Amino acid sequence: xxxxxxxxxxxxxxxxxxxxxxxxFGEDIQLGKTIYSQCVACHSLETNLQQIGPSLSGxxxxxxxxxxxxxxxxxxxxxxxxxxxxxxxxxxxxxxxxLPGNRMPYSGLTNPTERAALIAYLATIKP
Ligand code: HEC
Numbered sequence: 001x002x003x004x005x006x007x008x009x010x011x012x013x014x015x016x017x018x019x020x021x022x023x024x025f026g027e028d029i030q031l032g033k034t035i036y037s038q039c040v041a042c043h044s045l046e047t048n049l050q051q052i053g054p055s056l057s058g059x060x061x062x063x064x065x066x067x068x069x070x071x072x073x074x075x076x077x078x079x080x081x082x083x084x085x086x087x088x089x090x091x092x093x094x095x096x097x098x099l100p101g102n103r104m105p106y107s108g109l110t111n112p113t114e115r116a117a118l119i120a121y122l123a124t125i126k127p
Pocket of ligand 1: 065102
């Protein structure tokens with residue numbers, strides 16, 4: 001009997017933990033959406049809509065410099081690999097240091113919490 005009660009309590013704590021996790025995840029995405037206002041002048045989230053910069057729809061884990069109808073700098077076009085969260089994090093912190101010679105006129109997002117939130121938000125935008 002006592003044993004069952006302990007298991008019951010454990011289950012309740014586990015559920016509570018999951019709720020907190022979900023709540024903070026939701027907040028991150030909201031924050032990321034707010035931070036995206038710094039990108040929206042140049043980047044659309046609509047697939048196939050290239051503006052000053054390429055569409056960022058599905059950018060997380062997309063091959064770097066790979067939007068077919070966008071004219072990239074040599075720096076981006078010749079880069080290898082994908083926009084993993086780690087590479088996006090480094091690029092958004094300091095675009096010129098991460099990929100020298102790129103043409104993105106953005107000096108960088110210094111706050112790591114804001115970068116993580118922005119990347120979490122971008123990951124929700126699928127083509
Ligand atoms: C003033 C315009 C401008 C702003 C603001 C801007 N970007 Fe860019 N972005 C560009 C341009 C132009 C490129 C292409 C650079 C090149 O070809 O060298 C680019 C490229 C990128 C790429 C590479 C995409 C690919 O297909 O490889 C990512 C990722 C990116 N930007 C993310 C962001 C994010 C996130 C923000 C907001 C924090 C942002 N940019 C703000 C203009 C901008």
